Amino acid sequence: MCDTGVRNLHTPLMKTASRNGKAAGIRDIAKALGTSIGTVDRALHGRSGVSARTKARVLRMAEQLGYRPNIAARSLKLNRTLRIAAVLPREIAAFFDPLREGIRRAAEETLGTQLTLDFIDYPRLGSGDRAALENAAAKHCNGILFVPFRPRDLADVMRRIVAQGTSMFCVASDAPDSGRIGCVTVDAYTSGALAAELLSHKLQSPSRVATITGELATFDHAEKLRGFAAGLAMLAPHLTLLPVVETHERPEDAYRQTITLLRSKARPDAIYISTANSLPVLRAIEEQKLIGHMQVITTDLFHELVPLLESGKVLATLYQRPEAQGKLAFETLITHLMDKDKPVRTHRFAPHIILRSNLSLFVNRLSARSSVAST
Amino acid sequence: MCDTGVRNLHTPLMKTASRNGKAAGIRDIAKALGTSIGTVDRALHGRSGVSARTKARVLRMAEQLGYRPNIAARSLKLNRTLRIAAVLPREIAAFFDPLREGIRRAAEETLGTQLTLDFIDYPRLGSGDRAALENAAAKHCNGILFVPFRPRDLADVMRRIVAQGTSMFCVASDAPDSGRIGCVTVDAYTSGALAAELLSHKLQSPSRVATITGELATFDHAEKLRGFAAGLAMLAPHLTLLPVVETHERPEDAYRQTITLLRSKARPDAIYISTANSLPVLRAIEEQKLIGHMQVITTDLFHELVPLLESGKVLATLYQRPEAQGKLAFETLITHLMDKDKPVRTHRFAPHIILRSNLSLFVNRLSARSSVAST
DNA sequence: TGCTGAGATGTGTACGTTAACGTCCACTAC
DNA sequence: GTAGTGGACGTTAACGTACACATCTCAGCA
Numbered sequence A, B: 001m002c003d004t005g006v007r008n009l010h011t012p013l014m015k016t017a018s019r020n021g022k023a024a025g026i027r028d029i030a031k032a033l034g035t036s037i038g039t040v041d042r043a044l045h046g047r048s049g050v051s052a053r054t055k056a057r058v059l060r061m062a063e064q065l066g067y068r069p070n071i072a073a074r075s076l077k078l079n080r081t082l083r084i085a086a087v088l089p090r091e092i093a094a095f096f097d098p099l100r101e102g103i104r105r106a107a108e109e110t111l112g113t114q115l116t117l118d119f120i121d122y123p124r125l126g127s128g129d130r131a132a133l134e135n136a137a138a139k140h141c142n143g144i145l146f147v148p149f150r151p152r153d154l155a156d157v158m159r160r161i162v163a164q165g166t167s168m169f170c171v172a173s174d175a176p177d178s179g180r181i182g183c184v185t186v187d188a189y190t191s192g193a194l195a196a197e198l199l200s201h202k203l204q205s206p207s208r209v210a211t212i213t214g215e216l217a218t219f220d221h222a223e224k225l226r227g228f229a230a231g232l233a234m235l236a237p238h239l240t241l242l243p244v245v246e247t248h249e250r251p252e253d254a255y256r257q258t259i260t261l262l263r264s265k266a267r268p269d270a271i272y273i274s275t276a277n278s279l280p281v282l283r284a285i286e287e288q289k290l291i292g293h294m295q296v297i298t299t300d301l302f303h304e305l306v307p308l309l310e311s312g313k314v315l316a317t318l319y320q321r322p323e324a325q326g327k328l329a330f331e332t333l334i335t336h337l338m339d340k341d342k343p344v345r346t347h348r349f350a351p352h353i354i355l356r357s358n359l360s361l362f363v364n365r366l367s368a369r370s371s372v373a374s375t
Numbered sequence C: 001t002g003c004t005g006a007g008a009t010g011t012g013t014a015c016g017t018t019a020a021c022g023t024c025c026a027c028t029a030c
Numbered sequence D: 001g002t003a004g005t006g007g008a009c010g011t012t013a014a015c016g017t018a019c020a021c022a023t024c025t026c027a028g029c030a
Helices: A026-033 A037-044 A052-065 A071-078 A093-109 A129-138 A151-163 A188-202 A219-235 A251-263 A279-287 A305-310 A322-338 A359-363 B026-033 B037-044 B052-065 B071-078 B093-109 B129-138 B151-163 B188-202 B219-235 B251-263 B279-287 B305-310 B322-338 B359-363
Strands: A005-009 A081-091 A114-124 A143-146 A167-171 A182-186 A207-213 A239-241 A270-273 A295-299 A316-319 A347-349 A352-354 B005-009 B081-091 B114-124 B143-146 B167-171 B182-186 B207-213 B239-241 B270-273 B295-299 B316-319 B347-349 B352-354
Touching (some): A026 A037, A081 A093, A081 A322, A151 A167, A188 A295, A188 A316, A207 A251, A270 A279, A305 A316, A322 A347, B026 B037, B037 B052, B081 B129, B093 B114, B093 B322, B129 B143, B129 B151, B151 B167, B167 B322, B188 B316, B207 B251, B219 B239, B322 B347, B352 B359
Parallel strands (some): A081 A114, A081 A143, A207 A270, A295 A316, B081 B114, B167 B182, B182 B347, B207 B239, B207 B270, B270 B295, B295 B316
Antiparallel strands (some): A114 B005
């Protein structure tokens, strides 16, 4: 009994008991110092008009009383409304729909501020993103969430937006030198390495392995392949890596290139598809009657993939947790906008490895909408 | 250009433009209706003292103007401080330290309310939990986060606490009929099934498989074994499941029972340890010179496990994401306390499968403290 | 001495909501 | 008729903060 311990945590929002259990406020500091709340306010916020001596006294007393600003009162007074835009492509819907949903849900749950959230859509990665960004820029938002697909092509727009005082935040892929304040992505390198490790367990004898990716100019796609190659080299020297196939996220190209790949004399025994756009590839494999006869690892999750995973025709899929990415990206951006002093962490998610056994946990989350277009 | 679309989301916190861009407040409704804000307040909150007709008019106008309460103003006025207690064991530290940290961090980031968070510790699962709960009950908290270890033994205390108006919230394991308002756990059944699937990939020929668990009276431990058995039956009929070893979370027992198990004539070729308390078991395996010669799947992550995973001596560990569990549990509890009308979701996490390739992503999160006791 | 300007400090109001309190009026009981 | 009752509604004072504005002090100078 005497073995149980209580530790009380003074959270930033909990104020220490001072005047009979109530929290210490700005006027308590003033009273304790025999000064006025105006002075205390100036001192606490580093505004001009306070002597150095008074400022020091205020800060010390604030510390001593355990003063924490009352966020509710502050945001009531300031009554500022944050304006956020999420600039996202409509395709690949299986990925971006849940990502949007994550953002929406995070916005819903945000307390303490009025906020406006605009979703600005554009057709597909690489098509319309520039116009959409300009569109967002015109709104003079406080923050913009976006996907840096070919970061170099957008460098000038991004610089302009940043110069205008808008905080840019990357999601789904990173653009390290773009002036973005932070990003949330899956750790792409690990994603690729995991695919290699899973294949190394399955393929015991010398085999050929192919990779199919979307856009190598996208930072995260390149990283996945780097991780995959490194993983193969480290864990499975008996596996040969074929030249990468780049689809530029165009379904028809993906289909045709896969067919060519499967008909070539150096036909692969396994394929790692590092983009969520795996359906055309899977269709090609199926048409060549190779499904079930080669190991396939895909990326992300959508309805058409479910039976393939259930039956073992696809070994595993590396789920990039779009909803969680959206939620965290939004939360991080908001936190930064509310308090620009706090450093912004750049988050690297661990992808979820989806196998047969844990598939059902993720299928629940799939909305009816989030099936990919059947193109 | 004309291809980009903008959708504006009216989040619950965004108010529709009415009086020149500003949000609609309670006094806007009053003005529009020619009534007073007192009446509007009463109508909106279902308080007595409003005629049915007026109430209906108010509600309709509120809807029409897109009224959303200003949370900041509300919580400033109400100025209530939520009192939360987290009743958690000190051991297994590798699990409960990060869980506590998740709770602490979530509390830190909570806006819009003053809150007090008390951590009430007790030595270990099954020892001191009752006293700790009584301790928490005495504080008359608004909510209590706790781990239902042997739920039946605590049923009476829990009933008392609930009757006293405190919301109970389960974390790490569930206690479905305890009056708890919700829970956050790993999906234990899936955890077990994943272990089975991973072993089924590795062990191709007929083999014996053992399971070592903590406490079968704990709902989630029983579920893991159920999932493991079902997974084996479905995916690997060539694997024989040995009788379960129950350690009751006592390291010495775990060690001795493992030695016995490994020396028996029916020595297992693989072991699934479904509790985070795997160190004594691993020590026994090592002392019997069997490490690296049998497949081992563990639960959760701590420093001692890292080299074993890196070297492949442990095939995989099923990470229960204690920090994420703590964070979500706290957030869910707070959300419920702020608005009791909203339904509380019961969350089932997917465990993370940690292999060599993705190990580094999780090692970063390990704090120096979260190593298990070396007992 | 009086005036000026600037820096330091005090004062008051508003943010949107809640809840205590006041007012009005219809109705009942005597 | 009057007193009493209770329902319906209006009024107002907070909650803690931020900021515009008023006031004070004092050095510098004619």
